[in-house]
Amino acid sequence: MSNVQPPQPGIPDEMLVDADTPRPAYRSYHAWLSRVAEQELRAKRSEAELLFQRVGITFALNGEDDGAERLIPFDFVPRIIPAGEWETLERGLRQRVAALNAFLGDIYGEQRILQAGLVPADLVLRNAQYQVAMHGLALPRSIYAHIAGIDLVRHSDGNYYVLEDNLRVPSGVSYMLENRRMMMRLFPELFAEHRVAPVEHYPNLLLRTLREASAVDDPNVVVLTPGRFNSAYFEHAFLARQMGVTLVEGQDLFVRGGFVHMRTTSGPRRVDVIYRRIDDAFLDPLAFRADSMLGVPGLLSVYRAGNVVLANAIGTGVADDKSMYPYVPEMVRFYLGEEPILRNVPTWCLRRPEDLAYVEEHLGELVVKEVHGAGGYGMLVGPAASGEEIAEFRGRIRRDPHNYIAQPTLSLSTCPTLVEEGIAPRHIDLRPFVLSGSTTRIVPGGLTRVALKRGSLVVNSSQGGGTKDTWVLAEDPRTEDGTC
Amino acid sequence: MLSRTAADLFWLSRYLERAENTARMLDVAHSMAMMPAGRSAEQELAAPLRVTGTLGAFREQHARLTVAALYQYLAWDSTHPASIYSCLRVARENAHAVRGRITTEMWETLNATWLELNRMRSGRHPALKPFCDWVKERSHLWRGATVGTLARGDAFHFLRLGTFLERADNSARMLEVKQLDAAEEGSTLRDYYHWSALLQALGALESHQDAYLGRIDADTVAELLILRSDTPRSLRSCLEEINSTLSNIEGPQGRRAKGIARTLLTQLEFGSLAELRTAGLDRFLADFLGTIDRIGSGIREEYLESA
Numbered sequence: 001m002s003n004v005q006p007p008q009p010g011i012p013d014e015m016l017v018d019a020d021t022p023r024p025a026y027r028s029y030h031a032w033l034s035r036v037a038e039q040e041l042r043a044k045r046s047e048a049e050l051l052f053q054r055v056g057i058t059f060a061l062n063g064e065d066d067g068a069e070r071l072i073p074f075d076f077v078p079r080i081i082p083a084g085e086w087e088t089l090e091r092g093l094r095q096r097v098a099a100l101n102a103f104l105g106d107i108y109g110e111q112r113i114l115q116a117g118l119v120p121a122d123l124v125l126r127n128a129q130y131q132v133a134m135h136g137l138a139l140p141r142s143i144y145a146h147i148a149g150i151d152l153v154r155h156s157d158g159n160y161y162v163l164e165d166n167l168r169v170p171s172g173v174s175y176m177l178e179n180r181r182m183m184m185r186l187f188p189e190l191f192a193e194h195r196v197a198p199v200e201h202y203p204n205l206l207l208r209t210l211r212e213a214s215a216v217d218d219p220n221v222v223v224l225t226p227g228r229f230n231s232a233y234f235e236h237a238f239l240a241r242q243m244g245v246t247l248v249e250g251q252d253l254f255v256r257g258g259f260v261h262m263r264t265t266s267g268p269r270r271v272d273v274i275y276r277r278i279d280d281a282f283l284d285p286l287a288f289r290a291d292s293m294l295g296v297p298g299l300l301s302v303y304r305a306g307n308v309v310l311a312n313a314i315g316t317g318v319a320d321d322k323s324m325y326p327y328v329p330e331m332v333r334f335y336l337g338e339e340p341i342l343r344n345v346p347t348w349c350l351r352r353p354e355d356l357a358y359v360e361e362h363l364g365e366l367v368v369k370e371v372h373g374a375g376g377y378g379m380l381v382g383p384a385a386s387g388e389e390i391a392e393f394r395g396r397i398r399r400d401p402h403n404y405i406a407q408p409t410l411s412l413s414t415c416p417t418l419v420e421e422g423i424a425p426r427h428i429d430l431r432p433f434v435l436s437g438s439t440t441r442i443v444p445g446g447l448t449r450v451a452l453k454r455g456s457l458v459v460n461s462s463q464g465g466g467t468k469d470t471w472v473l474a475e476d477p478r479t480e481d482g483t484c
Numbered sequence: 485m486l487s488r489t490a491a492d493l494f495w496l497s498r499y500l501e502r503a504e505n506t507a508r509m510l511d512v513a514h515s516m517a518m519m520p521a522g523r524s525a526e527q528e529l530a531a532p533l534r535v536t537g538t539l540g541a542f543r544e545q546h547a548r549l550t551v552a553a554l555y556q557y558l559a560w561d562s563t564h565p566a567s568i569y570s571c572l573r574v575a576r577e578n579a580h581a582v583r584g585r586i587t588t589e590m591w592e593t594l595n596a597t598w599l600e601l602n603r604m605r606s607g608r609h610p611a612l613k614p615f616c617d618w619v620k621e622r623s624h625l626w627r628g629a630t631v632g633t634l635a636r637g638d639a640f641h642f643l644r645l646g647t648f649l650e651r652a653d654n655s656a657r658m659l660e661v662k663q664l665d666a667a668e669e670g671s672t673l674r675d676y677y678h679w680s681a682l683l684q685a686l687g688a689l690e691s692h693q694d695a696y697l698g699r700i701d702a703d704t705v706a707e708l709l710i711l712r713s714d715t716p717r718s719l720r721s722c723l724e725e726i727n728s729t730l731s732n733i734e735g736p737q738g739r740r741a742k743g744i745a746r747t748l749l750t751q752l753e754f755g756s757l758a759e760l761r762t763a764g765l766d767r768f769l770a771d772f773l774g775t776i777d778r779i780g781s782g783i784r785e786e787y788l789e790s791a
Contacts, residue, residue, distance in 0.1 A: 054596050054599065055588070055591075055592060055595070056580070056591065223584075228577075228580055233580075237583045237584040240584040241583070241584040241585075241588075246489075246584075247489075247584040247585075248486060249488065251488065252486050252487070252488050262486060263487045263488070264485055264486055264735075265485045265490045265638060265733065265734070265735060265737060265787040265788075266485075266734050266735025266736070267735060267737070
């Protein structure tokens with residue numbers, strides 16, 4: 001007798017084909033789940049919460065100054081991806097990130113794609129994220145986005161689609177790692193039954209990628225955090241610790257003699273690679289926002305002289321901008337001469353009058369997003385919005401159509417999740433992390449985010465989303481690239 | 485190591501040590517106040533406040549010096565910066581800031597302490613004695629996690645520096661207050677309790693018994709707590725730790741702090757109780773506290789605010 005609620009009609013579920021039939025990859029897990037009492041699962045969940053609280057895997061919400069720390073809800077029903085499916089995804093991810101890096105090198109260099117007329121020049125050059133300071137700079141290995149997070153969803157047609165590219169400071173990888181650790185602690189028997197591809201070596205791959213980003217022999221790598229009050233501080237500290245490198249704040253760094261140094265108890269020490277978890281605008285008060293207390297005065301001049309590496313590079317935001325998203329398949333064709341493996345969601349750019357007209361007519365069916373929005377803020381989910389909200393949004397897009405894109409409402413796939421009413425289907429997405437160095441490195445899987453409210457499509461942690469462990473099944477024993 | 489990180493670690497362990505010392509003083513003051521042979525209960529309860537220089541601040545908030553008021557003030561008062569609650573809050577905040585430089589086990593120990601403290605605070609407070617025991621236990625656990633899991637690098641050294649600087653300061657202050665009180669006393673029985681309370685607060689009663697075979701008086705206690713190197717909370721053993729730790733820190737910095745600490749240690753190594761008495765024990769202790777303070781500012785200027 002299964003205690004898992006049946007999938008919703010018309011929406012693909014990762015675990016179940018119908019009420020009683022699990023998909024092949026889930027067969028063994030489903031059988032286990034059906035044997036276990038719900039009470040026991042709830043007890044496991046309380047245990048997990050206690051452990052997370054103890055480990056202090058908490059985040060602070062934007063705009064909450066009281067320092068309240070929250071847990072990101074963790075759901076222990078894993079998202080399982082069959083080996084074959086992952087193989088295709090991985091190839092697609094490598095291809096897409098290679099094209100995005102090539103695009104960044106191009107628009108800050110020769111601008112061939114603009115001359116070819118494949119991407120509108122004003123869209124790139126007038127983009128607020130386009131950094132003139134990057135123009136004509138030769139970066140080691142021509143890598144701009146050393147760390148990329150690509151958000152994928154599965155639609156009702158069964159295919160994966162890229163929802164957005166994150167090339168600035170993608171976060172969430174610490175949850176991927178901690179979720180796995182938690183699962184292995186709570187359910188060791190499941191890992192004995194399933195051959196789950198490991199992810200624990202991610203910090204090692206990250207460190208290798210960062211070291212390769214510098215031409216210096218034995219580079220001094222640091223992680224630059226805005227500080228302990230940042231919502232992702234846990235992750236910054238976690239990654240620094242796992243890599244064995246220093247976690248610095250802007251105040252710990254200074255520029256002297258054309259190099260960046262950190263203040264240490266034994267005097268200044270040179271810094272060669274900065275894995276920065278601070279937005280472009282705050283990096284250097286002399287070059288960008290003068291009111292930034294988080295950055296390092298003079299950093300940009302050192303960077304431009306090639307005496308320090310920033311990962312990711314400055315100005316990557318222009319390529320993950322929602323207005324640039326529709327052109328990514330074209331970039332793949334242009335730079336790599338290949339057909340894109342990963343699908344793009346059809347997108348209306350409201351800057352085009354005909355697209356605007358269409359979108360205005362169909363607001364109730366579409367998702368409208370701000371071009372620069374992130375974290376689920378500033379968006380309209382048509383089918384879930386009231387008439388009033390739609391009217392208000394219509395006014396907004398009319399006033400500033402350039403600032404918006406629209407997409408069909410995707411029916412994100414669901415995965416059974418432990419909620420109030422039992423184990424019920426909830427919508428999920430997937431963020432794999434792609435590391436670009438001497439080679440491209442991806443640990444199998446990524447972070448699965450889940451919308452805990454019934455019917456909700458917004459998975460962001462700032463909007464009450466949770467996370468799950470992601471299992472890529474290693475069906476055939478084989479050696480992985482990049483094992484440590 | 486980053487100067488900021490070193491500062492966070494230094495203060496983290498100072499505050500933890502302070503929390504433990506406060507629990508120790510509170511515990512002993514409480515048992516002394518119940519003793520019929522002792523001085524008035526109020527005098528005993530005032531001791532921890534005098535040691536920490538907070539008697540005046542306490543009086544402003546509380547009309548009467550009772551066990552309950554003292555317990556509230558020293559353990560739970562979040563507006564009192566040296567309460568156990570406040571110390572543990574700062575320690576945990578600092579640990580949060582440097583969690584990349586301490587081990588997972590250290591962080592989890594301290595974070596669990598903080599969560600448990602808040603759980604106790606929001607419910608009915610535990611009784612004074614079990615609470616003080618709990619604070620000491622958590623402090624032991626933290627120290628165990630530190631000694632047992634942290635690499636012997638600069639992070640370890642700056643944690644040790646904070647601990648022993650705070651401990652030297654606290655031991656000297658307690659001794660100072662008890663010396664003053666002893667001057668007014670006469671009875672042998674009272675003397676016995678007076679000094680054994682101090683030893684208990686410093687966790688040194690057993691080592692005193694071993695060293696002096698049951699004799700307890702002003703001289704044995706002063707000698708043990710000032711000059712002996714085998715007693716973990718004695719001034720000399722604190723100075724030995726500070727000296728060796730300073731010389732273990734990488735780099736040429738810290739000349740001033742090293743010099744002052746070395747001179748003070750030499751004085752303790754070659755001094756005798758008779759000499760200290762001749763010059764005046766109260767004078768010696770006051771000088772000692774001043775020197776500890778100068779070592780602290782030397783460390784601050786040369787390591788924690790350097791470059």
